[in-house]
Amino acid sequence: MNTEAGKTERDAAFLARYGVTPAEAGHDMLMRMIEDMFAEGLVTEVEPFPETDREFSKLLDILRPLDANALREKLVISGWLLEPYGADKMRCQECMYYLVHKRWCDLPELNLPAKPDWWCRLWRI
Amino acid sequence: MANLLWLQGGACSGNTMSFLNAEEPSACDLVTDFGINILWHPSLGLELGDNVKAILEKCISGEIPLDIFVFEGTVINAPNGTGEWNRFCGRPMKDWVKDLSAASQFVVAIGDCATYGGIPAMAPNPSESQGLQFLKRAKGGSLGAGFKAKSGLPVINIPGCPAHPDWVTQIVVAVATGRAGDLTLDEFHRPKTFFSSFTQTGCTRNMHFAYKVSTTAFGQRKGCLFYDLGCRGPMTHSPCNRILWNRHSSKTRAGMPCLGCTEPEFPFFDLNPGTVFKTQTVMGVPKDMPTGVDKVGYIKLTAAAKGMAPAWAEEDIFVV
Structure with a gap:
């Protein structure tokens, strides 16, 4: 999806299905887009968990150039899940980047809505 | 009248610049109001060459009573322990430091380099730098763990990169006016009056720390850094948010993370x-x-704080 043609095709698909692209979508619409992707079998890169800050930074470096419509790529690279993760049941609710009232991930490289029981491998407490 | 001598070793002069900005009391107040006679200072002294050397020799011989010896910067020992990389007035600075420290009533190390080695003493430490009485957390340094000045006090450490000007002048005034007995030092020889509280003490972002709302980019006024x-800030001992810089600000108030420059390990991390x-996370x-906080307690506290955080904690409340 890195070519201009690919991006155009991607954006057109969002427009056809939702009437709006992720970049223009509001909180609830983005939430719906995310849930639809997982309902249709989206698999994300949950492992490896970035154990060190350097590994964490590498993921951010990959995410940073993505445009706001690259929703699928953001979810895949960040290892997004719609459930808590691991033995400790890590979840967005306790993550430093999660704004509980806005139900929003404030990590600039993601900048997406999220539910308290979701998780991604950029989780930090 | 108290005689003060100030020398520099492996230094950037940052502490001198800071000292000259002192306000309460100012550097001039030290002379006019508190009877401190500055024998010589690298930026203020009028003497040059042999005349400086003569002052130093008279201090060592006792011809000039040396009350306060202030040292800024590391003691350089390279190459091979000789100290020849930092010669001053005809001999290695490290030798002047040793002799002047032994001759002085009080020895005051200013800034992180003089106290604990600071940036010059980072691995691989090519200048073989040491602080006066510490190398990072290890006691010893250039003067040795057992060193005591004539007054009976060890080296008084005023760390910081640079040290706040008021920390310097207030300690110097305390010593010069006979109130050194009021000083209590912590395990790293820092005056407790300044270094018992944390940088976080008085931080304007404490509300965001409490509710676990993070700053995610420089310049944001909301969130905790x-x-x-x-x-x-939460693990660094300094009064940076109690005794403000330039009377009105601090790193954290300006949106700049505390670097921990008053702790012996400064600079932290590997600078990559x-x-x-x-x-840094694991x-x-x-x-x-x-x-004082452990991992389990931290996680529990975070869960509780996030659950209780009010909506305003997610907003920028410092509206102009």
Whole structure:
């Protein structure tokens, strides 16, 4: 999806299905887009968990150039899940980047809505 | 009248610049109001060459009573322990430091380099730098662990990169006016009056620390700098948010993470790109916890705080 043609095709698909692209979508619409992707079998890169800050930074470096419509790529690279993760049941609710009232991930490289029981491998407490 | 001599070793002169900005009391107040006679200072002294050397020799011989010896910068020992890389007035600075320290009533190390080695003493430490009585956390340094000045006090350490000007002048005034007995030092020889509280004490972002809302980019006024931007305020001993810089600000108030420059380990991290202003984590949990907090307690506290956080904590409340 890195070519201009690919991006155009991607954006057109969002427009056809939702009437709006992720970049223009509001909180609830983005939430719906995310849930639809997982309902249709989206698999994300949950492992490896970035154990060190350097590994964490590498993921951010990959995410940073993505445009706001690259929703699928953001979810895949960040290892997004719609459930808590691991033995400790890590979840967005306790993550430093999660704004509980806005139900929003404030990590600039993601900048997406999220539910308290979701998780991604950029989780930090 | 108290005679003060100030020398520099492996230094950037930052502490001198800071000292000259002192306000309460100012550097001039030291002379006019508190009877401090500045024998010589690298930026203020009028003497040059042999005349400086003569002052130093008279201090060592006792012809000039030396009350306060202030040292800024590291003691350089390279190459091979000789100290020849930092010669001053005809001999290695390290030798002047040793002799003048032995001759002085009080020895005051100013700044992180003179106290603990600071940046010059980072690995691989090519200048073989040491602090006066410490190398990082290890006691000893250039003068040795057992060193005591004539007054009976060890080296008084005023760390910082640079040290706040008021920390310097207030300690100098205390010593010069016979109130050294009121000083109590912590295990790293820092005056407790300044270094018992934390940088976080008085931080304007404490509300955001409490509710676990993070700053995610420089310049944001909302959020706490500890969670993501590497701020060391919760585990650094300094009064930076009690005795403000330029009377009205501090690093954290300006949106800049505390670097922990008053702690012996400064500078922290390995200085690789992306590591300095980034909170170091292991499996998503900060590697360095606020002092006195363990991992389990931290996680429980976070869960409770996030659950109770009010909506305003997510907003920028400092509206102009």
